[in-house]
Amino acid sequence: MINSKKTYKAYLKSDGIALGLDVSSFKFKLINTFFPNYIWSFQKTLRRLEYYNNCKNKGLNKLYFYYLKYKFRKISLKLGFSIPINVFGPGLSIVHYGTIVINSASKIGKNCRIHACTNIGASGGKPEAPQIGDNVYIGPGAKIYGNIKIGNNIAISANAVVNKSFEEDGILLAGNPAEKIKKIDIKRLIKHI
Template identity: 65%
Template sequence: MIRNKKEYKQYLKRDRLALEIYNDGIINKLKNLFFPNPIWTFQKRMRKLEYYTNCKNYGLYKLYIYYLKYRYRKISIKLNFSIPINVFGPGLSIVHYGTIVINFTSRVGANCRMHACVNIGASGGEVQGPQLGDNVYIAPGAKIYGNISIPNNTAIGANAVVNKSFSEENTIIAGIPAKVIGKVDIKKIIKYV
């Protein structure tokens, strides 16, 4: 959760590196100006809304927060994301736009790499969503639900249905229902760790 301007800038920097958005050199600057990455635009708006909601939620800033919410919702609908603020740590990399639904009670640590068609949510009647650690890779179509926890340095396989907690780090979780199927060096999957 962003608590001050320094953290806000750090979150933006780590998100930009995770998405491999480079702004050095005239060619990269022109490319980013004329062909902006829509996911990077989404993440910048998300982080800005988080910063103002958490740090500047008083006086006239409240009107500005409503404007930021409007712009955030507009791009969320365009990209088909349903991602509340204050869920992801720094270093978020959403690989493709497409259906992504996240419950507001879920928490995901730093350096998450996530693909399309991912659902992270609470389970029938429960309020609390999943708690994922740092350096988690979530493949396309994964469904993670319930009051569960996923450890650091974990890869979740494509179309996996994760409905129970795991404790061992450096593992691959896959299947329906999900189970540990092997070991993984997360730095080979998430390059920016």
């Protein structure tokens, strides 16, 4: 969770690396001025909103916080993302535009690579939502729900339905309902780790 300016900058740097962008280069800034990368804009706004919510939410900063909330909502609607703040760790990589719905009670670790048409949420009106570890690849159309835990270095295949815990590290999950398919090396799917 972002709790200082230092962690805010670290999250931004990790997100840029996860997206494969050299966000500090002049070339990227010039190209982004004329041809904006909307996913980067979304993630940058998400992290700034988290920073202002967690660290600078008093006085005049409160006004800027509300402006960021408005800007975040606007870009979220444009891209089809329903992602609350303080859910993802550093190194988030959203691969494509498209519907992504995440419950605010979910917690997802660092280096998550997530695709379109993914839902992560509670089940049966209960408030508990999935707790997902580090270095997790979530394929297009995956549905993850309930009071469950997912371990580290896990790949969840396209259209998988995960409704029970899988705490073993380094495995591939697939199917409806999801099952362990085999052991995997997550570095083949998430290149930057």
